[in-house]
Amino acid sequence: xxxxxGSVGTETADKVRQTALLLFARHGYAAVSMRQIARQIDxxxxxxxxxxxxxxxxxxxxxxxxxxxxxxxxxAEGVEGLPAGEALVAFVRFxxxxxxxxxxxxxxxxxxxxxxxxxxxxDIEALRKRYEKGLQDILERxxxxxxxxxxxxxxxTMALIAMLTGVTNWYRSNGRLSLGEIEALYVGMISxxxxxxxx
Amino acid sequence: xxxxxGSVGTETADKVRQTALLLFARHGYAAVSMRQIARQIDxxxxxxxxxxxxxxxxxxxxxxxxxxxxxxxxxAEGVEGLPAGEALVAFVRFxxxxxxxxxxxxxxxxxxxxxxxxxxxxDIEALRKRYEKGLQDILERxxxxxxxxxxxxxxxTMALIAMLTGVTNWYRSNGRLSLGEIEALYVGMISxxxxxxxx
DNA sequence: CTACGAATTAAACGTACGTTCATTTATTTA
DNA sequence: TAAATAAATGAACGTACGTTTAATTCGTAG
Numbered sequence: 001x002x003x004x005x006g007s008v009g010t011e012t013a014d015k016v017r018q019t020a021l022l023l024f025a026r027h028g029y030a031a032v033s034m035r036q037i038a039r040q041i042d043x044x045x046x047x048x049x050x051x052x053x054x055x056x057x058x059x060x061x062x063x064x065x066x067x068x069x070x071x072x073x074x075x076a077e078g079v080e081g082l083p084a085g086e087a088l089v090a091f092v093r094f095x096x097x098x099x100x101x102x103x104x105x106x107x108x109x110x111x112x113x114x115x116x117x118x119x120x121x122x123d124i125e126a127l128r129k130r131y132e133k134g135l136q137d138i139l140e141r142x143x144x145x146x147x148x149x150x151x152x153x154x155x156x157t158m159a160l161i162a163m164l165t166g167v168t169n170w171y172r173s174n175g176r177l178s179l180g181e182i183e184a185l186y187v188g189m190i191s192x193x194x195x196x197x198x199x
Numbered sequence: 200x201x202x203x204x205g206s207v208g209t210e211t212a213d214k215v216r217q218t219a220l221l222l223f224a225r226h227g228y229a230a231v232s233m234r235q236i237a238r239q240i241d242x243x244x245x246x247x248x249x250x251x252x253x254x255x256x257x258x259x260x261x262x263x264x265x266x267x268x269x270x271x272x273x274x275a276e277g278v279e280g281l282p283a284g285e286a287l288v289a290f291v292r293f294x295x296x297x298x299x300x301x302x303x304x305x306x307x308x309x310x311x312x313x314x315x316x317x318x319x320x321x322d323i324e325a326l327r328k329r330y331e332k333g334l335q336d337i338l339e340r341x342x343x344x345x346x347x348x349x350x351x352x353x354x355x356t357m358a359l360i361a362m363l364t365g366v367t368n369w370y371r372s373n374g375r376l377s378l379g380e381i382e383a384l385y386v387g388m389i390s391x392x393x394x395x396x397x398x
Numbered sequence: 399c400t401a402c403g404a405a406t407t408a409a410a411c412g413t414a415c416g417t418t419c420a421t422t423t424a425t426t427t428a
Numbered sequence: 429t430a431a432a433t434a435a436a437t438g439a440a441c442g443t444a445c446g447t448t449t450a451a452t453t454c455g456t457a458g
Contacts, residue, residue, distance in 0.1 A: 002421075002423035002435075002436050004423085004424080004436060004437095005423090005424065012436090027229075027313060027314075028227060028228075028229050028313060030226075030230035031314065033415060033416080034416060034417085035414085035415080035416090043436080043437095044437055044438070045415095045416080045417085046417075046419085046436080046437075046438080047435070047436050049416095049417070049418080050435055054416080055416065111310060114225065114226060114227060115226075115227065151384055151387055152384050155376070155381070156388060158366075158368075159365065159366075159385070159388055160362075162362050162365025162366075162368070163358045163359075163361050163362035166357060166358065166361025167357075169361070170357055177354070182354070185350055185351050188350055189355060189358055190392070192391040192392045193389070193391045195391055201451075201452035201454075211405075211406095232445060233445080233446060233447085234445080234446090242406080243406070243408070244445095244447085245406080245407075245408080245409095245447075245448075246405070248448080249404080249405060250405095253446080253447080254447090
């Protein structure tokens with residue numbers, strides 16, 4: 001046996017990424033073997049190395065591409081010009097929508113950081129800082145113009161991110177609450193958290 | 200070579216627990232071997248099996264004992280009789296104090312759930328539900344007597360837990376903020392989140 | 399003081415791991 | 429259509445895994 005009919009490198013690479021993402025999310029990076037990934041897409045483990053140099057690099061690729069897509073999507077929202085209050089609401093809705101959509105990516109992005117080698121870890125960390133800075137800027141803008149009452153914007157940033165991201169632990173698309181209802185609930189709660197006056 | 204001078208079963212078992220906790224927290228359950236744990240306490244891997252039947256059981260023990268200590272500590276706070284507002288503040292302070300104190304335990308309790316076999320997972324899950332119910336009861340009590348303005352106590356419970364537990368990701372005992380300052384910040388934020396009127 | 403159980407070592411078990419390699423076949427390029 | 433490259437196989441590499449076992453020594457109870 002050798003090259004398969006209809007085999008295309010980029011497609012196989014994509015299938016590897018997809019499968020690895022799913023298995024890493026479900027069982028954890030360290031608990032998933034290259035052979036398991038390969039078996040799921042009817043491949044031999046060795047063939048994965050045509051597309052990814054190491055298992056570590058495969059994880060890195062998944063995390064980097066997730067963070068870059070997240071940042072691009074947030075930039076595309078274009079909330080720069082909005083008043084702080086509206087920008088915060090936009091962030092909350094965006095974060096919930098995005099994070100409930102790609103549960104696996106979010107999960108491993110927060111779980112598998114410790115399985116990254118130093119350099120890869122720092123790269124991901126930097127991307128996450130950039131994303132969090134987006135929220136922090138909104139909060140500081142709102143503090144400056146009196147829209148929010150916040151004692152420590154840095155802490156509030158981390159508190160809100162944790163609160164929002166936690167949703168991925170229990171959100172189910174066919175659950176008791178629709179995504180829209182959840183968004184409304186979190187907008188309400190967070191408005192209180194930042195001392196936003198009711199509109 | 201055989202039994203070591205001064206060796207006591209319970210002490211060795213404790214050292215195994217301590218070391219496993221640290222290594223599991225640092226590298227993840229699946230990424231840590233019995234040999235690594237043993238090496239850290241100058242033991243052979245096989246000796247661990249005098250004290251724990253399997254690696255899985257070792258993880259289970261760590262998680263169960265953590266959750267049980269957490270629940271016992273919370274029960275000992277005795278907030279049953281307090282007005283909802285005061286009880287919530289007590290919960291926030293307790294949760295932050297406790298969770299920043301045992302960062303490793305908290306970490307693996309949230310990280311290693313997926314490495315638990317079905318039965319063990321359900322046991323831990325039940326303990327966590329019991330803890331979360333403590334907060335939810337406070338919230339519902341406060342809603343009933345008008346102390347809080349909350350649209351969905353279940354969601355607010357999970358939001359607050361996520362927000363509070365997130366602190367363990369960045370808290371450092373020698374960081375910019377003291378634990379007392381952090382407590383005050385979170386009491387302030389959460390008061391807003393639940394619509395508690397200023398006192 | 400002796401016998402017994404607790405604690406440990408060292409070696410081994412079978413299995414699985416990440417990765418490499420020679421080889422083969424399919425596709426693309428010239 | 430011939431040569432070059434891309435994609436895959438299947439076997440092998442050395443290493444490490446969780447766990448078991450026989451043998452050995454230490455602590456202690458009778």
